[in-house]
Amino acid sequence: MTNSRPIHTVCPHCKRPVVALREQQRARCAEHGIVVPMRSVVANAPVAPPLRQPEPVA
Numbered sequence: 001m002t003n004s005r006p007i008h009t010v011c012p013h014c015k016r017p018v019v020a021l022r023e024q025q026r027a028r029c030a031e032h033g034i035v036v037p038m039r040s041v042v043a044n045a046p047v048a049p050p051l052r053q054p055e056p057v058a
């Protein structure tokens with residue numbers, strides 16, 4: 001049995017993947033703002049951009 005869930009840099013609060021710069025100890029979570037990221041499996045899908053508009057129906 002193999003663990004196929006990759007480890008990502010995630011927000012410690014919501015476990016959503018965040019983008020952390022290589023030499024920074026902080027990352028930005030869409031929901032929690034600036035956080036100290038942790039390495040873990042992703043437990044939640046990324047938050048959609050808040051101002052994203054629905055796709056127009058052709």
Ligand SMILES: [Zn+2]
Nearest residue numbers: 011014029032
């Ligand atoms: Zn978060």
